């Protein structure tokens with residue numbers, strides 16, 4: 001939901017209006033350094049008051065989670081599933097992987113590709129995603145790497161906070177299980193080409209981008225969880241500012 005494109009954590013959560021406008025206005029930036037992490041979790045005796053103050057602010061609803069899915073998108077093997085699970089655990093909410101839902105409903109993806117082809121896979125994948133995004137309440141939903149190809153899915157994502165995970169081909173070839181990924185099995189180097197074909201779609205739907213090759217899963221999980229906690233507050237602020245701007249520009253009587 002929101003009218004923001006890719007945003008860096010350091011810059012704070014994005015402004016929010018809907019629908020999300022076209023291309024991104026900010027370059028992909030690196031996730032912030034680990035020191036902030038350490039500072040945020042510091043629990044030295046003299047600092048006991050700060051967490052208490054923070055809890056009270058949360059109690060007033062300052063960090064309510066969105067009442068809809070927070071969606072992870074990104075290229076193959078960027079870490080959507082593994083990081084999505086961790087963030088869900090961190091936030092104490094449900095995690096759903098639409099690839100896994102697809103497998104439960106239609107069988108193993110690699111075999112499905114061979115038997116029915118990619119077009120049929122995309123059709124059913126979009127169907128599975130639409131069903132999952134329609135479920136209300138805060139959840140983390142990780143999509144398959146190519147899900148953003150479907151226009152229907154991109155349209156639905158306008159109504160959701162969307163986290164884009166990015167990485168490099170080198171990192172993927174080092175860490176990912178290529179055999180499980182039909183589009184990479186015979187040609188692992190295809191990763192970069194496929195990313196370039198889809199880059200515009202990822203950027204169109206994303207509210208924030210994290211690099212998964214530059215930080216540990218633990219650091220990233222905390223960062224993304226923190227972003228998710230602040231999302232609603234930022235969105236309300238951005239909406240308020242937009243309404244204020246719009247009112248200021250309304251012609252007064254007689255104009």
Ligand SMILES: Nc1ncnc2c1ncn2[C@@H]1O[C@H](COP(=O)(O)OP(=O)(O)OP(=O)(O)O)[C@@H](O)[C@H]1O
Pocket residue numbers: 074075076077078079080081082083099142143144145146175176177181212213214215216217220
């Ligand atoms: N910082 C990191 N964050 C997330 N995953 C990482 C990180 N570093 C390495 N990995 C590894 O990257 C691999 C790919 O992760 P995962 O399967 O979650 O990707 P995916 O984006 O869900 O892929 P797909 O598009 O195929 O569903 C895993 O082996 C994971 O452990």
Ligand SMILES: O=C(O)C1=C[C@@H](O)[C@@H](O)[C@H](O)C1
Pocket residue numbers: 075076099109143144145146147180181182183
């Ligand atoms: O990037 C892709 O096109 C894919 C990624 C995986 O998550 C699966 O959805 C499937 O292997 C296709």
Ligand SMILES: [Mg+2]
Pocket residue numbers: 080081082097099142143144
């Ligand atoms: Mg996955």
